[in-house]
Structure formats: C-alpha cells, structure tokens
Amino acid sequence: MGINHASLAKYFYKEKGDDISFTNFPYFGVCTTTSKNSVITDSGAAGSAIACGEKANFGSISYYPWFSKDSLPLSFAKIAHENGKKVGIITTVSLNHATPAAFYAQSTSRNLYYEIGSQLPESGFEFFGGGGLKHVKGSDNNQPDLYEKAKSNNYIVSSNIKDFEKLDKKNTKYMFVNPKLGLESDVPYKIDRKSDDGYNLAQFVKTGIKVLENPNGFFMMVEGGKIDWAAHSNDGATIVKEIYDMDLAIREAYKFYEKYPEETLIFVTADHETGGLSLGNAQMAYESNFMLLDNQKISITNFSEKIKDYKENNTKYSVDDIWKLADEYFFTETPIYTASDSTRVLEAFNYYFYEKSPATSLEPIIIYGAENPVASIFGNIMCTKAGVGFTTWAHTAAAVPVFAVGVGADRFGGAIDNTEIKKILLELVEW
Template identity: 40%
Template structure:
C-alpha cells in the first residue's frame, strides 16, 4: 500500500515538473507569434529566450484599476481624437506582448481592500482586508519581494505613489502591520527599510496619533535620508544624494498628489517621479521600482469617471517612461502593469443610454469632485449660495445645463432632463442642509459623499453612457500586462499571489 502511494506521489511530482515546462514553451511560442504590437515586435523573441533574471523590474499598480478603467480611458481618448467617433486609442501598455488576469479576493472578502491585495502581490500570501504583510493570526510578518531583492541581490528599491507614502499599497512593499491605519508605525518602517527612493504624496500622521511623536521626516533625516518637499529641489536630485524621500510640493485632498485633472501647468505628474526614480536608481546591479497610481481608486469610490479616466491616462504616461528605459535595456528589463482590485463597479454602458455612449461629454468636466468640494461646496455652505448661481458653476465646470439655458440647443446631450434637474435640486438641498441620518435611498444615491457633487458626476457619467454600481471595491479580476525579460511567466488566469511567486521564481530569491 505504502509503495503504491509512493509511486503515485512520484508520478504527480513528475507531472508537476513537466506540465509547467510544456505550458511555458507553448506560451513562449504564442508570445513570439503575437509580437506584432508597437512596443513588442523588436525585442519579444530575444527577451523570451533570455535565461538570466531581469535586472530592472518595474511593477506598476493602478489602485482600483481593472479592465473597465483601462478600456474607458482608451475609448475616451479615441472618441476625443475622432470627435465622437467609435475609435479607440490604447494606452501603450495595453499593447504589451503578454497579458494575464489575476483574481483579487482576500481572506475577508471577494471584494478585497488595498492592504490585503498589495500583501498578496508583494509577498504571495492572502490575508485580511486592512492588514499589511501579516498572517491572519496577525502575529507572523511576511517578507516582501522588495525586501528580498534588496537583501539577497543588492537591488536598489524605489517606491512611488500618487497618494500618501505610508498608505496601504506603498506600505505593502516595506511595512508589516496588523492595521493599515498604523500610519506612524508604517512611517517608521519606511525609514528603517533603507530603500533608496520614495516619492509622491505626503506622509499621514507624521507626528503620530497623539501629535507628540518625533516627526517622521526628522526620523528619516537622522537615518541618512535626504528629505525634499519642493519641486525645484526634486528636479536637482541626483544619485549622488543617496537615499531620498521626495514629497510633492502641491498637496491636494488628504495630502496626496493632485488629481491629474487638477494639476497646474508645470506641476510634476506621476511620470516625472518615475523619470527621476529611474535616474537615481539606475545602477549595474539592478533596481526594483513599485509605482502606484492611488487616485484612480479614490475617484472611483466617488464615482467620478472623468477624474478616473484622466488619472488612468496619467498612469499610462508613467508606464511610458519605463517603456523608454526598457527600449534601451530590453534584455535586462521587466515591466509589469496591474491593478490591485476594481473600484466602483465602473462599466461602459448605462440603462438610460442603451447602446450609445457620449464619452466626449466627459471632456466638459474641468475639475475633480474633490476640488469641486473644496473650492465650491465649502463656499456655498458659508454664503448660502442660491441654486441658480450653483447651476452656472455646474455649467462652467461640468458642462451640464438646464433646458432654459441659452446654449441648450447647441448641446443637446448635456441638457438636464426634468428628472435630472430635480435630482440635482434635491441633492443641492441635502448638501445645504447638512448631512443627517441618511435613508436607504439617500445612501444609495450619495454614498458618503457630498450629495450635490456626487449627483453632478452621476448625471454627467450617465449622460456619457457610463455607470457605477458601488462606492466601494468590487470582486472582478484585474489584468496583468507584461513586457521584457520574464514576460511569459505572466500569461494565464491566476491568483494575485502568483504575481509574487512568479517574480520570486524569476529573480531566484528565497
């Protein structure tokens, strides 16, 4: 009996060795055949045959970004270019030679959060929503791919985020905490990581919950970090300056970087921080750079389609910076582009517009929901602004207008129907009266957002043929695009923990 069992075991082991090898060969052949895209065709064959580990690894994570966010950006760009036509203009990473799909559920939920999903990507383990790189007993810490690459291979490490540097996604590459809300402790771990380049939004709770702890930026300086808070200094930063923490000079909602829609002329975008990162991290041993676009998620929570699309486009431009680097080092570079989970249940198509979309309508939105809240709603409440005045601000910032507006006949798809007008008026009254206990209907209408602002974006989304189902995260899978050395490892429909496992296998870290 024992002997029999042993034989079966050996058979399974052999099968386990042979099947992946065959799959890899098939994938490689497929990848070589389909190397017809712009970025891909020159290098795909060479990189597939390469056997040594990639020296330069970029991991781009669009927070809250899945297929709908990416495709909406492509449709938006195409329809804008063709003046309303049915055309697409893909973000460059959509043409990578390899695309896989990753499942995102965590130990709590099919609709996971950023802490657990980033833990899966960074360490290969599932954990609870809200937990960063700790097991489900909250006692055992997991080592991250970035820590392994630094310790075992001497790679330089960069962590970039458009939101706070101690927010869940960036934290999952250097911190180990039972709760993502332990911002101060996460900040301490950030300094202790010794990673080489941090850039993006400001640290949350830099002096702790009490406000009495030693300032995290001072702790960082004492540990040898150069801390930079102006763009002028950031521009001058070189590799000779050593370890650096670069905080965006202009900080927007929750001390994050501006939405791309709101960024001023000349203000550094995500792509600029990536370009500087490449400059300071580039070295002969290698580097690993994680880049998060965190506000794709925030805009989707708020059901702001225009801000989501613009931040997704900006994320694409940040990837383009890495593609330029890849073209110079095709055999040594791997670029992965993925999301951590989908947010908002965004979809292309709306019950009220059937098979039609009017995505050019979204170009009328000039500012994000967050900036409308801070620049307009605050003022409305203070000065008890009349609805008529509010309507003219809505026209200026979102393009929507009542049927009696002088420009109504020229912009039929932006004219408020009676139904929409009254929805807006109800929301205006809700905002002006202050939010009290919400009824079930009000919760569905407004989530936890300013009733007026979220109603404006809902109406504009729907008039564009776009809709959201949730103010939270959803359970749909995310794409994983890959180009460069090791790209074929990322084919298939797999779990998000496999992103870590494949990266670890590829780089031969323990």
C-alpha cells in the same frame, strides 16, 4: 483599476488621437484579488498579497500572525533589497497608504499611519516618491516628525526636482515629495492640477530611475493610487485622466525597457476593482458618448469643495446659484439636462442645504456616496449621459487586468491570483 477602467481610458484617448500605451503590451492576463477573510478585498490585504505572496486579512498590512517568526513572508521588495537590488516606491497617494506600505511595512491595521510611516526609513529603500506622509506627527500631532526621522536615517528629503539633477554620490537614499499635497498627503488629481501644483507621476518615475539605475539592477513599485479614489467617487472623467497620468509614467519606464530589453520586465496590474464600472448603462442602452467626459473641468472632489465654500460663505441658498457654480467650475460646455436630471439636482440641493431627504427609500449614502451630494449628482448625470455606469461606491471582487512586456512577460498571460505575482518574480530572478 479594472479592465473597464482601462478600456474607458483607451476609448476616450483614442478619440483624442492618443492611446493608453500599456494596453498594447504583448501579454495580457487577469488576476483574482480576494483577501484571506473576505471575497471583496481592501488595498491593505490586496497589496500584501501582491507584495508578499500570501493572503492577508482585510485591513492589515503584510501582517501574518499565523506564520512563525522564522517563516514570516517578506515582500518581494525586501527580498530584492537583501539581494543587492536598489528599491523604489512611488505613489500619488501618501507613502504610508495601504498599497505602498505593503512593500516595506507590517501592521495590524492600514490606519496606523504613523506606525507604518516610522517603518519607511527603516527599510533602507533607496527612493520614495510622490505623495507625502500622512499623520507625519501622529494622529494627535504630538509625535516626532517622520520626515526628520527619515533625515536621521540618511535620507535626503526634497520637494524640488532640481535637487535630483546632480545626485550626491555619497548619498544613496532619497524622498521626493510633491511640493503641493492634499489633505491626505496626496498628489493633486491630473484634472485639477495647476502649473504650480508640482509634478506628475511620470516625473517621479523618471527621477526614480535616475536614482535607482545601477549595474546590479533595481525594483520599482509605481502606483497611480488616485485612480481608486476617483472610482470611489464614481468620477468617470477623473478616472480616465488619472489612468492617462499613470500611462505617461509607464511610458518613462518603457524608455528604460527599450534601452535594456533583455534585462527589464514591466507589468501593470491593480490591487482590486473599484466602483463596479460598466461601459454602458440602462438609460443609454446601446449608445455611448465617452468624449462627453471631456466637458468636465474639475474632479467631483474639487467641485465638492466649491459647493462647501458657497454654503459657508452665504446665508441664503438658491439652486440657480448651484447651476451657475456648475457652469463656472464643473463644465466646459453644459450638457442637455432633462426634467428628471433637474429634479435629481434639486433633491440633492435640498438634502445638502436643508437636510430634506430625497424622495426614495434608499439611504442618502447609497445615492450620493461620500462626496458632496450635489457634486455627486452632477458627476453621476455626466457619466450616465456618457454611457458610463457604476454599481457601488466601494470595491468589487471582479478580477483585474495584467499587462506585461519584457523578460518573463509571458508568465503574466492567462489567469493568475495576486499571490502568484511574487512567486513568478522570484522564479524569474532565480532567488
């Protein structure tokens, strides 16, 4: 989440009579995100720098082979736990994904999901919530179940929020996994979420606070992890709604801050910027209509699946059918399309259904990214007309925002590096 992602969400929800509350926190700063061996970081290296206070190599998880065993950097979460604080880790992606993993695991590669997930119950952290565990039985599905390992380490594993209404005082460790998970063990996007899809990030945070609250205090790391995924898809509508979903979670944390303002710090930041998002583009010049994003009903990822289903269930394909699919699933109100827009949709249609390359020297992956080409183009046209632009399907080296309120929040005002976050926290708690 870059500053432009947060600003876009704020402009969007202001028009709806709401707001992104964390953007109003009294202290604001910016944070640089480079990894040890690359200017543009990945989540593994960036999460490691935030958690452990030291730069890590691209793709690794809190892995520092250049340190001696006696001086290996520990995550702030582990140090907090060693000092008697309860710890919670919450995310909308899988619990063994790069950013949450950096707080409890060490690995040479973020892609070693089973190895990382095996370290989760060994951490002893009192609460894990949100997504599930990716590769829960290993990449070949032939390893011992990680949920069973958690249970054998005295974790109560549940997908029902009612199980947390009355906590068993004999048990102090919980995993609260959303009842419906995506292919990556992730929580459904807010824009796609249905009433039977489980819980939002705010409910996980509220439950986590209930589990963790105690006289000695706690540390909680909460990640709106699919903001990044939506930005990888260049999906403006999904981005703003994921940020709002995260803001609702932060509002739950803020309620706790209001009860204990002299004991609580909340800070909001990101491990990196994704998408090179701009508020303005060449086609719209000085015009913007961010509320046009509200005409999008589902994520580009979800619409990709609709188009895939259409292809698999038919033998003859028509671009007119694609427009009908868009009207049925993607739009609440169809925007006004130009001849150029229609040409781009037709090119994407011909590429996906008939493998005819677009009339450009650019590689298709540059034009469409990793999503379905047709869905990607519809999303791109929507964003362009709204006045939103993107420069990449990947991360950028742009500094990310920091918003803070509470005890020591002033330490996050100004310019910092992500390795300074742990140092600031340690100084505030005087460890």
